[in-house]
Amino acid sequence: MTEAKFEVGKLSVSASPHIRCDESIAKIMWMVNLALTPAALFSIYRFGLPALTIMAICIIAAVVTEYAIQKWQGKPVTINDGSACLTGLLLAMNIPSTLPWYMPVFGSVIAIAVAKHTMGGLGFNIFNPALVGRAVLLASWPVAMTKWPTMQSHVDGLTSATPLGILKLQGYAKLVEVFGDKMTMYKSLFIGSRSGSMGETAALLLILGGIFLIYRGYIKWQVPVVMIGTVGVLTALFGQDPLLHMMSGGLILGAFFMATDMVTIPITVKGQVVFAAGAGALTVLIRLLGGYPEGVCYAILLMNAVTPLIDRGIKPRKFGARR
Amino acid sequence: MNYWAIFKKGLFEQNPIFRLALSLCPALAVTSNVFSALGMGMAVMFVITTNNVVVSIVRRWVNQKVRVPVFITIIATIVTLTQLVLEAFVPVLYKELGIYLALIVVFAIILARAEVFAMKNGVVPSFFDGLGMGAGFALAMLAVGTVREVFGTGAFLGMQVLPVSYDGPLILILAPGAFMVIGLMIGMFNVIGEYQNKQAEEKRKLAQLTMQRGEA
Numbered sequence A: 001m002t003e004a005k006f007e008v009g010k011l012s013v014s015a016s017p018h019i020r021c022d023e024s025i026a027k028i029m030w031m032v033n034l035a036l037t038p039a040a041l042f043s044i045y046r047f048g049l050p051a052l053t054i055m056a057i058c059i060i061a062a063v064v065t066e067y068a069i070q071k072w073q074g075k076p077v078t079i080n081d082g083s084a085c086l087t088g089l090l091l092a093m094n095i096p097s098t099l100p101w102y103m104p105v106f107g108s109v110i111a112i113a114v115a116k117h118t119m120g121g122l123g124f125n126i127f128n129p130a131l132v133g134r135a136v137l138l139a140s141w142p143v144a145m146t147k148w149p150t151m152q153s154h155v156d157g158l159t160s161a162t163p164l165g166i167l168k169l170q171g172y173a174k175l176v177e178v179f180g181d182k183m184t185m186y187k188s189l190f191i192g193s194r195s196g197s198m199g200e201t202a203a204l205l206l207i208l209g210g211i212f213l214i215y216r217g218y219i220k221w222q223v224p225v226v227m228i229g230t231v232g233v234l235t236a237l238f239g240q241d242p243l244l245h246m247m248s249g250g251l252i253l254g255a256f257f258m259a260t261d262m263v264t265i266p267i268t269v270k271g272q273v274v275f276a277a278g279a280g281a282l283t284v285l286i287r288l289l290g291g292y293p294e295g296v297c298y299a300i301l302l303m304n305a306v307t308p309l310i311d312r313g314i315k316p317r318k319f320g321a322r323r
Numbered sequence B: 001m002n003y004w005a006i007f008k009k010g011l012f013e014q015n016p017i018f019r020l021a022l023s024l025c026p027a028l029a030v031t032s033n034v035f036s037a038l039g040m041g042m043a044v045m046f047v048i049t050t051n052n053v054v055v056s057i058v059r060r061w062v063n064q065k066v067r068v069p070v071f072i073t074i075i076a077t078i079v080t081l082t083q084l085v086l087e088a089f090v091p092v093l094y095k096e097l098g099i100y101l102a103l104i105v106v107f108a109i110i111l112a113r114a115e116v117f118a119m120k121n122g123v124v125p126s127f128f129d130g131l132g133m134g135a136g137f138a139l140a141m142l143a144v145g146t147v148r149e150v151f152g153t154g155a156f157l158g159m160q161v162l163p164v165s166y167d168g169p170l171i172l173i174l175a176p177g178a179f180m181v182i183g184l185m186i187g188m189f190n191v192i193g194e195y196q197n198k199q200a201e202e203k204r205k206l207a208q209l210t211m212q213r214g215e216a
Helices: A025-047 A049-073 A083-093 A102-117 A129-140 A163-170 A172-179 A182-191 A203-216 A222-237 A242-247 A251-258 A269-289 A296-313 B003-009 B024-029 B034-061 B064-089 B091-097 B099-106 B108-118 B123-153 B175-215
Strands: A005-008 A011-014
Touching: A025 A049, A025 A083, A025 A203, A025 A251, A049 A083, A049 A102, A083 A102, A083 A129, A083 A251, A102 A129, A129 A296, A163 A172, A172 A182, A182 A203, A182 A242, A203 A251, A222 A242, A222 A251, A222 A269, A242 A251, A251 A269, A251 A296, A269 A296, B003 B123, B024 B099, B024 B123, B024 B175, B034 B064, B034 B091, B034 B099, B034 B108, B034 B123, B064 B091, B064 B099, B064 B108, B091 B099, B099 B108, B108 B123, B123 B175
Parallel strands: none
Antiparallel strands: A005 A011
């Protein structure tokens, strides 16, 4: 007897029995955490104990908030699925390591309580919780949030602007001068010896983590490639240094780990490409024309807001339906 | 007619901001400090009460078809009076409230009370309805203003109440903070309202039960 089997693109529909795959929310979330670990460890190595402290504070605050809210609402407590831990870790990667303790706590609580649980919890949030936490922190303590520890020395309290900040305020020539020459600049951007928030400096390790996630099939390669590519193409068109723009700021972290958040981006690959291109274009707009030196966070949040529209616009055709 | 009940319903049960979600604009715009929030609350309380009384007096002579323009004209007159009085006697508050003072004319809650209550009721009940709704509005403004000023700047009415080292999140003073505070407060009111409904329901059931037992 032949089994009835239809091939619809890559989706194969077949009669039961089916093999159950062992993927679960918890497994995926912990894998993403794992993919972030090398970059996190690198930032602890680079920024020292404060980085570790901030990460621990963010994660603990996020998990405790999630526990408290789910207990209070009488819902099943899901702190073991790693999603709150991931939100905390991502938030920590997005902020400078020089913040006093209460700021990351505030950010984590807002991220979990307001951005996630007022919307109905995991899977229902419109905006990426970690990015909401960062946006709120940036609006709340603009001065503290834009002071970055330098990489060169391990002296406490020494701060400097990020490469993009220097670019915005003092121009390209000055930026090259800071690093010495162009090759050194690219190299230090790539391996992470520059100032910035905790998780955005180590481009190489972030890309490795991202490739791991793509290999496991948790994220589509199109999203980071299109987003970073859009930034590269557009900055080149505007006469800027595309390599610098592609490797600096939170772009790599955002493209691999936040523009690929399953909940807040479109469902179809086509939609995700639109999403990534839009986020890349907005990033360039904010960086070149806006008041902030860096715009990845707002770009992704804005695209999160139009995700339902993209999903509606790019509906997959029903099987057998005419165009 | 129980005047206390009419007055009381504006405070909690039908609180303009937290239960009816009317007039959210001033609740977002002028609650960044307690002073302007309370000033706005008082101004609205005066306008809504006076307007209710005037509308209730003239309601018999107003043609149904033109009632909204008539109400708006009455409200605009009262608001202009308020504006002039504030400018003359409390110029600080006048400056603080700015355009929002003139905007009281279009606050939904004032027209809503004229339409829903004063149009159908006598002068005295209308007076208490306006007073209750106005007080509910003022209290809500005070609550939002207090949270935003105390936790945003560590001060209350300009006086430092939290330690000077308190480094409040600026976002509470900004517009997004207002949205968050009001949203969370509406949520809180809903939780309390639900709890009260449950209690009332249980009481009703209990009364029914005892009545049935008495019959049996």
